[in-house]
Amino acid sequence: MPKELWKGNEAIAEASVRAGLEAYFGYPITPQTEILEYLSRRMPELGRAFVQAESELGAINMVYGAACTGVRVMSTSSSPGVSLMMEGLSYIAGTEVPAVLVNVMRGGPGLGNIAPAQSDYNQAVRGGGHGDYPRIVLAPASVQEAIDLTALSFDLAEKYRMITMIILDGSTGQMMEPAEMPTMMEIKRKDFEWATTGAMNRERRVLSSIYLNPLDEEKTNLRLLKCWQDVQASEVRYKEYFLDDAKYVVVGFGTAGRVALSAVREARAQGIKVGLLRPITVSPFPYEALDQLTGQAEAFLVTEMNMGQMLDDVLLTVRGRVPVEFYGRPGGVVPFHNEILDEIKRIASGPLTVKSNPRDSWLTRMAA
Amino acid sequence: MTTPNNLVYDRPEAFTEMPTHYCPGCTHGVAHRLVAEVLEEMGMIDKTIGVAPVGCAVFAYNYFDTDFVEAPHGRAPAMATGIKRVLPDRVVFTYQGDGDLASIGMGEIVHAAARGENLTVIFINNANFGMTGGQMAPTTLPGMKTSSSQNGRDVETQGYPIKVSEMISTLDGVGYCVRRSLHDPKNIRLAKKAIRTAFETQVRGLGFSMVELLSTCPTNWGMTPVNSLKFVEEHMIPAYPLGDYKISDAIKQIKV
Numbered sequence: 001m002p003k004e005l006w007k008g009n010e011a012i013a014e015a016s017v018r019a020g021l022e023a024y025f026g027y028p029i030t031p032q033t034e035i036l037e038y039l040s041r042r043m044p045e046l047g048r049a050f051v052q053a054e055s056e057l058g059a060i061n062m063v064y065g066a067a068c069t070g071v072r073v074m075s076t077s078s079s080p081g082v083s084l085m086m087e088g089l090s091y092i093a094g095t096e097v098p099a100v101l102v103n104v105m106r107g108g109p110g111l112g113n114i115a116p117a118q119s120d121y122n123q124a125v126r127g128g129g130h131g132d133y134p135r136i137v138l139a140p141a142s143v144q145e146a147i148d149l150t151a152l153s154f155d156l157a158e159k160y161r162m163i164t165m166i167i168l169d170g171s172t173g174q175m176m177e178p179a180e181m182p183t184m185m186e187i188k189r190k191d192f193e194w195a196t197t198g199a200m201n202r203e204r205r206v207l208s209s210i211y212l213n214p215l216d217e218e219k220t221n222l223r224l225l226k227c228w229q230d231v232q233a234s235e236v237r238y239k240e241y242f243l244d245d246a247k248y249v250v251v252g253f254g255t256a257g258r259v260a261l262s263a264v265r266e267a268r269a270q271g272i273k274v275g276l277l278r279p280i281t282v283s284p285f286p287y288e289a290l291d292q293l294t295g296q297a298e299a300f301l302v303t304e305m306n307m308g309q310m311l312d313d314v315l316l317t318v319r320g321r322v323p324v325e326f327y328g329r330p331g332g333v334v335p336f337h338n339e340i341l342d343e344i345k346r347i348a349s350g351p352l353t354v355k356s357n358p359r360d361s362w363l364t365r366m367a368a
Numbered sequence: 369m370t371t372p373n374n375l376v377y378d379r380p381e382a383f384t385e386m387p388t389h390y391c392p393g394c395t396h397g398v399a400h401r402l403v404a405e406v407l408e409e410m411g412m413i414d415k416t417i418g419v420a421p422v423g424c425a426v427f428a429y430n431y432f433d434t435d436f437v438e439a440p441h442g443r444a445p446a447m448a449t450g451i452k453r454v455l456p457d458r459v460v461f462t463y464q465g466d467g468d469l470a471s472i473g474m475g476e477i478v479h480a481a482a483r484g485e486n487l488t489v490i491f492i493n494n495a496n497f498g499m500t501g502g503q504m505a506p507t508t509l510p511g512m513k514t515s516s517s518q519n520g521r522d523v524e525t526q527g528y529p530i531k532v533s534e535m536i537s538t539l540d541g542v543g544y545c546v547r548r549s550l551h552d553p554k555n556i557r558l559a560k561k562a563i564r565t566a567f568e569t570q571v572r573g574l575g576f577s578m579v580e581l582l583s584t585c586p587t588n589w590g591m592t593p594v595n596s597l598k599f600v601e602e603h604m605i606p607a608y609p610l611g612d613y614k615i616s617d618a619i620k621q622i623k624v
Contacts, residue, residue, distance in 0.1 A: 054476070065446065196436065197458070206436045208429065
């Protein structure tokens with residue numbers, strides 16, 4: 001297929017349709033509304049289900065209902081809306097049914113703004129809803145990657161019977177880029193052994209997340225963890241740039257990682273041996289790849305569009321072996337590549353010390 | 369086991385053999401049985417997907433021999449919408465109490481009705497939150513004592529009861545909306561007929577259908593089962609009049 005110019009949000013919408021999306025339930029919120037608008041036309045013309053719900057609560061519970069029947073189902077929202085959906089996400093996790101949720105993140109907390117941010121990393125990867133459950137979280141950095149990860153998200157959700165989240169920021173949702181769209185996948189409704197579709201010619205099935213006996217709930221929690229171990233063993237994804245001989249390693253996901261790549265390229269042109277690790281799955285996080293780089297790198301620079309949420313995952317991996325520095329732009333600010341370039345130069349010129357909390361010195365620099 | 373010639377009462381096929389967990393004198397058992405009988409008579413056991421609520425009927429899925437899912441508090445109509453939209457040829461019903469439907473789930477029920485979702489709602493109104501220990505519900509009567517209205521519901525500070533059937537029946541998406549009671553055999557028979565009509569409404573694609581059933585809660589009301597039935601007759605029915613709040617013309621043609 002030739003490349004076409006696609007807007008990020010609409011690209012995700014079309015990619016989901018081509019990946020076999022049978023039902024979409026959503027609610028308008030900037031900066032993701034184009035997904036809902038696009039699907040309001042596209043889904044009915046294909047004879048598939050589309051409902052603009054009365055709220056994010058309504059939307060995610062429609063997703064939950066449809067997910068129980070085993071079809072490919074999705075909702076999309078932005079930060080405040082995703083907070084409202086957290087109840088449903090916990091139930092979907094507890095019931096072990098597959099679904100896809102896209103969060104086109106904006107500045108927060110609260111109503112915040114509608115500018116691009118990576119403010120919901122912790123909410124996405126640490127659970128967000130109540131209870132003890134893990135979740136796959138994918139973080140695209142371009143329109144093409146958003147298309148590719150949309151298709152993947154449905155496969156992963158089905159394979160592991162869990163909700164798979166795609167987190168991107170408003171800029172990737174709103175920007176237009178040339179991208180290649182996959183061909184339309186034929187919908188083949190699978191007869192999952194767990195799906196509630198009406199008990200014709202089989203024993204009845206019940207889907208619930210109630211385990212009144214704590215021993216049963218514990219067993220369920222442990223089963224979720226076992227499943228998560230399989231995910232960790234098989235589904236870690238990341239991109240490496242200039243890492244072979246890198247003395248300094250930048251770590252960033254999504255747009256922050258993409259901007260960092262421009263800075264890394266320019267630093268390389270200036271003779272600085274710096275590389276970039278860009279996690280694609282921020283959950284499961286590429287701990288092992290980062291751990292190996294710790295033996296090679298003299299320092300890490302974590303860059304995010306928040307106050308250092310993924311930073312904690314990096315610190316957990318590096319464990320004080322080498323200095324970790326942080327540069328973040330929270331609140332809906334997208335960093336310029338020269339800001340990150342300046343940080344790379346600062347780090348390359350040393351000397352650096354291992355700090356218990358790199359946020360402190362970052363905040364001091366921000367205030368200056 | 370041979371069936372005696374004079375058998376007049378038996379467990380419906382739509383029931384499992386699970387013993388009930390409901391309190392003595394609670395009419396959930398009656399309402400369950402009516403739904404089960406209707407599903408069986410309509411030959412729909414194997415194409416039905418039930419949505420259980422949070423509240424005393426949280427374990428409804430233990431009793432019906434159909435596929436079932438369990439919804440978060442109040443969200444059953446949203447889950448049912450998701451199921452029905454992808455499986456339009458199946459029968460989907462929610463079974464919800466008044467705390468579930470009229471309090472935390474008011475948004476979901478109103479909008480499912482307004483969209484004209486082709487599903488059936490069995491709404492149990494027993495004027496309190498049963499499962500959590502009998503707190504005030506939106507349907508608690510003025511002056512009625514509950515564990516969270518201990519001096520009797522004071523409408524000045526605790527608001528007025530919500531008349532759900534009256535409200536839902538104003539919505540254009542609704543095909544069938546009636547209130548019945550489970551306090552005596554005659555009314556139980558009328559309730560069954562209404563449940564049958566509600567499911568017929570769904571099967572024929574005539575829009576949202578809801579049957580509100582005035583029900584007892586002897587445990588939390590602090591009454592004997594018999595006095596609870598009297599309470600329904602003497603206090604609940606005057607506050608929540610029985611009747612047909614909306615029956616669309618297409619449904620009036622249905623003979624059940």
